[in-house]
Amino acid sequence: MEVLVFLVPMALALGGLGLMGFLWSLKNGQYDDLEGAGWRAIADDEPNPER
Template sequence: MNVLIILVPVSLTLAALALIGFIWTLRRDQYDDLEGDAWRILSEDETPKD
């Protein structure tokens, strides 16, 4: 049971860090253009090099 004294705060700290990271990515507009990368992979803008 003594291990819970360590595991509960550690898990709460990790969950708080994950939430802070998620909020940080939302504020940095990381999820604005979800389809852009997929279309950029399919488009061939550059001419092939010989």
């Protein structure tokens, strides 16, 4: 049962990491345009000669 001493904090830390990731993505504006984000993922990166 001593294994709990490692496992429980580890589980909490991983969960906390997930939560931080979520809060970061929220703050980063990743939920502002859910529809567009889906399309951007599959859009081709064409070379842009004008730039």
